[in-house]
Amino acid sequence: MKIYLNLKFCNQRILNLIDLFKLEHDPCSSIGLLANYNSLELYNRNNTKQKSIKVDFFSKKNNYRCLHYNKKNEILHKVAGIKKSYTPFILDLTAGLGNDAFIFSFLGCQVVMIERHPIVAVLLQDGLQRGYNNEKIGYWLKKRLHLIVNDSCKILESSLFKPDVIYLDPMYPICKKKCLPKKNMQILRYLIRHNDDCEKLLYMSRKIAKNRIIVKRPIYAEPLSKEKINFFIKTKNHRFDIYIPY
Numbered sequence: 102m103k104i105y106l107n108l109k110f111c112n113q114r115i116l117n118l119i120d121l122f123k124l125e126h127d128p129c130s131s132i133g134l135l136a137n138y139n140s141l142e143l144y145n146r147n148n149t150k151q152k153s154i155k156v157d158f159f160s161k162k163n164n165y166r167c168l169h170y171n172k173k174n175e176i177l178h179k180v181a182g183i184k185k186s187y188t189p190f191i192l193d194l195t196a197g198l199g200n201d202a203f204i205f206s207f208l209g210c211q212v213v214m215i216e217r218h219p220i221v222a223v224l225l226q227d228g229l230q231r232g233y234n235n236e237k238i239g240y241w242l243k244k245r246l247h248l249i250v251n252d253s254c255k256i257l258e259s260s261l262f263k264p265d266v267i268y269l270d271p272m273y274p275i276c277k278k279k280c281l282p283k284k285n286m287q288i289l290r291y292l293i294r295h296n297d298d299c300e301k302l303l304y305m306s307r308k309i310a311k312n313r314i315i316v317k318r319p320i321y322a323e324p325l326s327k328e329k330i331n332f333f334i335k336t337k338n339h340r341f342d343i344y345i346p347y
Contacts, residue, residue, distance in 0.1 A: 103127035156228025189265030206245035
């Protein structure tokens with residue numbers, strides 16, 4: 102895939118990732134990848150003041166969330182049905198930047214992220230490599246959080262996994278009554294466009310998951326499917342629609 106590559110501060114690890122994901126330099130691309138010392142960042146070349154995006158599993162936000170939150174009060178703990186004797190194996194079919202997948206893994210779950218877009222995937226892989234090498238989280242992150250770069254439909258069709266839980270977090274529909282997403286997330290929307298196969302993914306997931314399928318939606322959005330939701334869990338801004346397997 103072609104994208105503007107700003108590799109001024111590139112190290113060998115970053116060069117290996119660029120090669121692995123077969124990214125090619127396009128001087129005309131409005132979206133760029135910046136090798137910022139030891140990380141890759143996605144940025145808008147038309148607005149360099151706009152905050153860039155990178156995957157940082159040991160960010161200040163994640164660090165605070167992991168160190169100070171009571172696990173049982175974490176909404177994803179409830180959503181996944183985690184109990185003392187049950188930490189599910191979760192297949193995240195729409196990994197994005199891996200935020201929720203990371204929290205599931207922090208809660209003790211084995212998580213496999215699936216991401217098909219090569220640029221999003223290289224950001225994820227970069228974040229994983231740095232996370233694996235982090236002295237505070239690396240020892241458990243290596244055991245619990247992994248990435249597969251592929252199409253989620255193909256993964257489900259392969260019957261490669263038999264997860265307890267399947268997680269879907271499609272790109273949110275734009276609501277005219279709401280303000281636009283954060284400017285840096287608009288870059289991600291531009292890249293990924295629309296998840297036009299998520300209803301199909303939900304249908305396929307209900308044939309494969311052992312215990313439940315979770316679909317994360319903004320509070321204003323319609324359900325992903327016309328099929329009956331078995332139950333849902335709400336927060337101020339989000340709704341987790343939960344379906345039981347067929």
